[in-house]
Amino acid sequence: MNTYSLYDSDGRVFSVLSLQQVDQLERLVSMNGAAGYIEGVVDPETQYVQEGRVESRPPGTSVLTGSMLSGLPVPCVVSVNRMEYPCNQSSIELEFDQPGRYRIVVRAWPHIDKEFEVENPPL
Numbered sequence: 001m002n003t004y005s006l007y008d009s010d011g012r013v014f015s016v017l018s019l020q021q022v023d024q025l026e027r028l029v030s031m032n033g034a035a036g037y038i039e040g041v042v043d044p045e046t047q048y049v050q051e052g053r054v055e056s057r058p059p060g061t062s063v064l065t066g067s068m069l070s071g072l073p074v075p076c077v078v079s080v081n082r083m084e085y086p087c088n089q090s091s092i093e094l095e096f097d098q099p100g101r102y103r104i105v106v107r108a109w110p111h112i113d114k115e116f117e118v119e120n121p122p123l
Helices: 022-031
Strands: 002-007 013-019 036-039 047-050 053-056 063-065 068-070 076-080 083-087 091-093 100-107 114-120
Touching: 002 022, 002 047, 013 022, 013 047, 022 036
Parallel strands: none
Antiparallel strands: 002 013, 002 036, 047 053, 063 068, 068 091, 076 083, 076 100, 100 114
8 A cells, every 4th residue: 555645835735645546646746736645644733845855844933921922923813712814014902802712823825824822810
């Protein structure tokens, strides 16, 4: 049995296939809209494919200090409780209009997502 990882044009692995008949591979790559494939299992959480090679995804660089989120890769997406906001700045001040706990996720491919939790106390 042969194993292959399919990836998109950004190097994101979206499927891992185990095939007994390799002649089906090209058809499956085409059917799934893959930009390419690589032999073996690629862990999409920690790895990606760049120029036909498996690379480790770099760690997220964001830092939360108080309400200041800095070290943001540009561009990125900042998710606040699953609402996504495009960001083109290297730092932002977080503001919340309601008390509560907020989950912040910074996404910037190929960096590994960086997560924070912020407590906004009542006034």
